[in-house]
Amino acid sequence: MEQSSNEFIAYRLRRGSGMKLATAPQGRDWMNETNQSFANRCLPMRMASQSGWVVLNDEPLRAMWNGGPDSGALVIEGAGDFSSRAVSHFGHGILTFPIPFLFRTPPGTALLIRGPANLPKDAIAPLEGLVETDWAVAGSTVNWKFTRSDTWVEFASGEPICMVVPQRLELLEAMQPQVVGIEENAELHCQYKTWNESVVHFTQRLREHEPEAVKQGWQRYYFRGIAPHNGSNDPTAEGHRSRLSLREFVEAGPARAAVTSTPAAQTPAPGGQTSAPAVQTAVRNDFKPALFRTKVVPDFWPRAQEARDRYESFMGNYRAHSFRSAHQCWDYWHVPNVYAYLRTDPAKVIGKELVDDFVKQLTAFCAENLTGTTPLSPWLTLHLNGMRHEIHNDSMNGSYGYVYSLTRSLEAFTGGATCVSREGVFDSIEPRQFKVWRGYFEVIPPLFNQLLLFDDRLAHMVPVVQGTMNPVHGRLCLTGHVR
Numbered sequence: 001m002e003q004s005s006n007e008f009i010a011y012r013l014r015r016g017s018g019m020k021l022a023t024a025p026q027g028r029d030w031m032n033e034t035n036q037s038f039a040n041r042c043l044p045m046r047m048a049s050q051s052g053w054v055v056l057n058d059e060p061l062r063a064m065w066n067g068g069p070d071s072g073a074l075v076i077e078g079a080g081d082f083s084s085r086a087v088s089h090f091g092h093g094i095l096t097f098p099i100p101f102l103f104r105t106p107p108g109t110a111l112l113i114r115g116p117a118n119l120p121k122d123a124i125a126p127l128e129g130l131v132e133t134d135w136a137v138a139g140s141t142v143n144w145k146f147t148r149s150d151t152w153v154e155f156a157s158g159e160p161i162c163m164v165v166p167q168r169l170e171l172l173e174a175m176q177p178q179v180v181g182i183e184e185n186a187e188l189h190c191q192y193k194t195w196n197e198s199v200v201h202f203t204q205r206l207r208e209h210e211p212e213a214v215k216q217g218w219q220r221y222y223f224r225g226i227a228p229h230n231g232s233n234d235p236t237a238e239g240h241r242s243r244l245s246l247r248e249f250v251e252a253g254p255a256r257a258a259v260t261s262t263p264a265a266q267t268p269a270p271g272g273q274t275s276a277p278a279v280q281t282a283v284r285n286d287f288k289p290a291l292f293r294t295k296v297v298p299d300f301w302p303r304a305q306e307a308r309d310r311y312e313s314f315m316g317n318y319r320a321h322s323f324r325s326a327h328q329c330w331d332y333w334h335v336p337n338v339y340a341y342l343r344t345d346p347a348k349v350i351g352k353e354l355v356d357d358f359v360k361q362l363t364a365f366c367a368e369n370l371t372g373t374t375p376l377s378p379w380l381t382l383h384l385n386g387m388r389h390e391i392h393n394d395s396m397n398g399s400y401g402y403v404y405s406l407t408r409s410l411e412a413f414t415g416g417a418t419c420v421s422r423e424g425v426f427d428s429i430e431p432r433q434f435k436v437w438r439g440y441f442e443v444i445p446p447l448f449n450q451l452l453l454f455d456d457r458l459a460h461m462v463p464v465v466q467g468t469m470n471p472v473h474g475r476l477c478l479t480g481h482v483r
């Protein structure tokens with residue numbers, strides 16, 4: 001079959017396999033859990049995390065290696081039929097997953113089959129293989145090698161077991177590597193020195209707790225695609241990206257059943273009660289099928305700091321909160337057992353012009369990435385100590401929900417992340433599998449100036465915020481729906 005230049009085909013080899021292909025998310029739980037999520041400041045790591053597609057495991061399993069060289073030295077346990085799944089084929093503590101797809105890439109493009117980027121596991125490490133998938137007719141495997149004996153290692157259902165990354169071998173071979181002293185390039189040397197001095201100076205200001213530096217937190221030069229040698233007017237580097245938008249694998253056959261086949265989920269009814277089983281089939285079917293479960297866009301809005309400053313000047317001035325002032329605008333949205341938080345029209349706090357600009361930015365993003373959808377106007381929402389959203393879905397509201405964060409003080413509270421159910425975990429009963437709530441959800445903290453879009457027909461929640469009672473330090477977001 002003739003293949004067009006960008007076509008990347010996965011021929012399914014085993015109909016019975018539940019393994020799936022998906023774009024790799026940019027976020028990682030362990031990165032979100034670092035102190036103030038500082039690991040998320042490393043844009044190269046975030047970009048690498050989504051530079052490919054992942055194969056998701058179907059049946060959960062666990063394996064242990066006793067340190068021996070033969071294939072019997074590896075014990076594999078699980079509930080499914082493992083004759084066609086993970087095996088000990090090579091010995092020496094190597095666990096082999098057959099991949100249930102035969103990949104076909106354009107001529108000259110091979111496939112690097114590697115472990116999921118930036119997702120380390122204890123006691124085992126992924127091996128990598130480069131396959132000439134532009135002609136090979138053999139199936140592929142991904143292999144993991146134990147790094148420690150006598151330790152159980154688990155692979156959960158839905159967990160990525162490998163990442164596939166197309167590679168242009170000609171490009172690799174055409175590279176002409178050389179090492180040169182930076183003094184040979186006077187302009188670059190000067191720019192590097194300016195950057196280096198800027199880092200040293202900023203670090204010193206942080207050490208001295210200079211308020212402006214502390215408020216800024218970190219410099220963001222690379223994140224924003226700029227360099228300090230031209231001052232703050234430095235234009236964004238041409239082609240700079242802070243995220244990748246890979247296309248999902250689509251089923252090339254009879255169209256998939258879309259929203260109408262989505263299992264009914266509990267829907268908050270207008271009266272505030274969770275709907276009874278008899279009306280759970282009330283799922284709207286006129287929304288677009290979702291392209292993804294979650295999508296995180298850091299540094300989304302250039303005017304975030306302006307909006308944040310307006311909010312702080314509004315909420316930071318308690319003397320202005322007189323009985324008849326414009327500050328009397330917050331609605332305490334309380335639905336028993338479901339919601340408890342503060343919300344208002346953001347125009348009343350940060351001004352209509354800024355809200356319109358945000359909606360314009362979001363509309364442009366939707367036009368580019370979610371063709372045919374329109375974002376609805378946002379609420380400004382505020383969560384302080386004790387406020388929350390219990391597990392629910394918004395299947396009557398839109399195809400996606402959005403949560404755009406203007407939160408600054410993540411250290412002032414615990415909780416407050418937007419949690420979106422992981423694929424498959426609510427679709428099956430797993431009574432013997434230990435999980436706390438983090439195991440059931442993808443957990444996305446409300447990082448400042450970060451847009452989160454998600455399929456809001458999936459179960460989701462915001463765990464209770466515990467900590468600050470100061471509105472300046474609470475979880476602050478613009479939230480709404482996209483149809």
Ligand SMILES: [Fe+2]
Binds near residue numbers: 393460
């Ligand atoms: Fe919701």
